Amino acid sequence: MSAWSAVVIVAIVGVMTYSMRAVVIVAMANRAIPPAVERALRSVGPAVLAALAVSLAVGGEGGPNLEIAEAAGLAVASLAAWRTRNLIITLLAGMTTLWLMTWLF
Amino acid sequence: MSAGALIERIDRGAVADSIPLFLPAIPFGFVLGLAATEGEMPALIGWSTSMFIFGGAAQLAVLTLAGTASVWAVVVAGLVINTRHVMYSAAMAPTFQHQPRWMRWIGPYFLIDQVFALSLLRSDRSPAEFRRYYLTVGLFFFVNWQWATALGMVVGPIVPESWQLGFAPAVLFFGLVLIGVNQVPQAVAASVGGAVSLASAGLQDRLGILVGAIAGVIAGTVAELRTDGAE
Numbered sequence: 001m002s003a004w005s006a007v008v009i010v011a012i013v014g015v016m017t018y019s020m021r022a023v024v025i026v027a028m029a030n031r032a033i034p035p036a037v038e039r040a041l042r043s044v045g046p047a048v049l050a051a052l053a054v055s056l057a058v059g060g061e062g063g064p065n066l067e068i069a070e071a072a073g074l075a076v077a078s079l080a081a082w083r084t085r086n087l088i089i090t091l092l093a094g095m096t097t098l099w100l101m102t103w104l105f
Numbered sequence: 106m107s108a109g110a111l112i113e114r115i116d117r118g119a120v121a122d123s124i125p126l127f128l129p130a131i132p133f134g135f136v137l138g139l140a141a142t143e144g145e146m147p148a149l150i151g152w153s154t155s156m157f158i159f160g161g162a163a164q165l166a167v168l169t170l171a172g173t174a175s176v177w178a179v180v181v182a183g184l185v186i187n188t189r190h191v192m193y194s195a196a197m198a199p200t201f202q203h204q205p206r207w208m209r210w211i212g213p214y215f216l217i218d219q220v221f222a223l224s225l226l227r228s229d230r231s232p233a234e235f236r237r238y239y240l241t242v243g244l245f246f247f248v249n250w251q252w253a254t255a256l257g258m259v260v261g262p263i264v265p266e267s268w269q270l271g272f273a274p275a276v277l278f279f280g281l282v283l284i285g286v287n288q289v290p291q292a293v294a295a296s297v298g299g300a301v302s303l304a305s306a307g308l309q310d311r312l313g314i315l316v317g318a319i320a321g322v323i324a325g326t327v328a329e330l331r332t333d334g335a336e
Binding site (some may be wrong): 001003005006007008009011012013014016017018020021022023024025026033038039040041042043044045046047048049050051052053054055056057058059067070072074077078080081082085087088090091092093094098099 | 120127128130131132133136145146147150151153154157158159160162163166167169171172176179180183184185186187188189190191192193194197198199201209210212213214216219246249260268269270271272274276277278279280281283284285286290291292294295296298299300301302303306311313315316317318319320321322324325326328329330334
C-alpha cells in the first residue's frame with residue numbers, strides 16, 4: 001500500500017467519522033430523528049461488528065479458512081464475553097485457549 | 106490559560122469515572138499498535154488514526170484491511186462501523202443545545218463509545234458543569250489512547266510469532282459484539298450479519314463484510330418492528 005493511499009484512507013475516514021459524530025449536534029439540534037431511521041441505526045453497530053469479526057477470523061484470501069484451535073479460541077472468548085462482559089478477560093480467555101490448543105495438537 | 110489553571114479545571118469525578126472504562130481499552134490499544142506495525146499501511150500513518158479517526162473498532166478495521174482490500178472497501182468498512190456515532194450525536198443533541206457554539210463543534214470530536222456512555226448519565230448537570238465533565242472525560246480518553254497505541258507499536262513487534270497476536274483483533278471483535286448486544290433485535294442483527302459474512306467470505310475485497318452488515322441491519326430492523334408490534 002502506498003503512503004498516498006494510506007493518507008487518503010485516514011483523511012476520508014477521519015473527516016467522515018467526525019461528521020457522523022457532529023451531524024445531529026451541530027446541524028439538527030432542534031429536530032428529532034425519524035423513528036424508522038433510529039430503529040435501523042440501532043442494528044448497525046452489532047451487524048457491522050459481527051460481519052467484521054467473522055471476516056477477520058476466517059480471512060479474506062483464498063476462501064474461508066479457520067483452524068480448530070482458532071475456532072476454539074473464539075468459542076471460549078465468546079463465552080467469556082457473554083458471562084463477564086469484560087474485554088480483558090475475553091481477550092485473555094480467547095488467546096489462552098488458542099495457545100493451549102496449538103500446543104496440544 | 107496556564108497549565109495550573111487547566112489542571113484546576115479538571116473534573117476529578119470525571120477522571121474517576123473514566124479509569125475503569127479505560128482499562129479494557131489498554132489491550133485493545135496494544136493490539137491496534139501491533140496492527141499498525143504489522144499491517145500494509147506505513148506504521149506512522151497507521152498510528153495517526155488514533156488522532157484523526159479516534160475510534161478503536163474503525164481504526165482496527167482500517168489497519169487490518171489496508172492492503173488486503175481496495176482503498177474504497179477499507180474506507181467503507183471504517184465508516185460503516187462508525188455509523189453508530191450518528192445515534193450518539195442524536196442522543197446528545199438536546200444536551201448540547203444549551204452549550205456555546207464552540208462546544209457544539211469541538212465536543213463531537215470526543216464522542217466515542219465511552220465518552221457517550223459516561224456523559225449521557227450527567228446530562229442533567231448545569232451546562233457549565235456538564236461541559237467540564239464532558240471535556241475532562243474526552244481529553245482523558247484522547248491522551249491515554251495516544252500512548253496506549255504507541256506502546257503497542259513499540260512492544261508489539263518484540264512479541265514472538267508463536268503468540269499468534271495477529272488473531273487477537275478477531276477475538277476482540279467477537280468480544281465487542283457479545284458485550285454490546287443486550288436486546289433481541291440487536292442479537293438478530295449480529296447473528297445474521299455474522300452468518301451472511303461467513304457465507305460470503307469468499308467474495309473479493311472483503312465485500313462479505315458489507316453484504317453481511319446490510320443483511321444484519323435489515324434483519325435487526327425487521328426484528329425491532331416485530332418486537333414493537335408484540336408489545
